[in-house]
Amino acid sequence: AQTVTQSQPEMSVQEAETVTLSCTYDTSESDYYLFWYKQPPSRQMILVIRQEAYKQQNATENRFSVNFQKAAKSFSLKISDSQLGDAAMYFCAYRSSISSGSARQLTFGSGTQLTVLP
């Protein structure tokens, strides 16, 4: 079974600065998908960014980018020019590309609570 580890329960960043959230995962598969979700105080889960394992290029969505290191099984999220609205719990998630059984579910890390300081 796949596991996802977020080793930083809490992080803080000054407004307008850059912060990197760490995520590592364990899998024996070669093809899979990785996601970062954001959960603000409203508790709505919002997709931030996704990365397909077979793509070497790191995904980018505006101020959010990832550093995907497949060999190291690492998938960190970088937030540039941090804004107060970025304050949230961030979850890293893994999804297998296998279509059968429970493989299509997302396996989540335990989350990193990000505080943005004004």
Place this chain on the structure above:
Amino acid sequence: DGGITQSPKYLFRKEGQNVTLSCEQNLNHDAMYWYRQDPGQGLRLIYYSQIVNDFQKGDIAEGYSVSREKKESFPLTVTSAQKNPTAFYLCATTLGLYNSPLHFGNGTRLTVT
């Protein structure tokens, strides 16, 4: 607007009572999921359904039951057999394609006393 509706937002029940959480979607997604979220933990899968009239247990299915009689609906029943039911419950859907992300509802906070 397309989306996922979970109701109610807050639910209170006495211990020993069964309670059903609603999840309705109009995204025309095939797959639906129920996750449980506890403080300090990530989301854990309770049940999932990839097609109508079929569903599978997730990692923590004990004490829960589901049905999938319609594509749009995937209700979750928390039974009295669930030992610690107080939690935040999230319903999610996906197209089922292997690169499709999950879309989430706004969640239901269940408190059992």
